[in-house]
Amino acid sequence: MSEQTKHKKSAIRVFVCSSCGHHLRLGRAYCGDCYQPTPVYNRLWAICSVAAAVTIAVVAGLLRSLL
Numbered sequence: 001m002s003e004q005t006k007h008k009k010s011a012i013r014v015f016v017c018s019s020c021g022h023h024l025r026l027g028r029a030y031c032g033d034c035y036q037p038t039p040v041y042n043r044l045w046a047i048c049s050v051a052a053a054v055t056i057a058v059v060a061g062l063l064r065s066l067l
């Protein structure tokens with residue numbers, strides 16, 4: 001089994017690096033090959049999950065103040 005095959009199995013890789021074409025791990029801020037910052041959309045799911053957590057906390061706080 002080659003090193004590349006192992007990598008493909010171990011991680012979800014949707015986007016490629018704009019600098020070197022390396023397949024980026026989803027959610028990584030830097031390319032694993034050339035260490036250039038990855039596009040924002042590669043990290044968007046992380047931003048969304050944080051935003052969702054904050055929204056839930058705020059809604060929960062509002063509901064508690066209403067009751």
Ligand SMILES: [Zn+2]
Nearest residue numbers: 017020031034
């Ligand atoms: Zn790269």
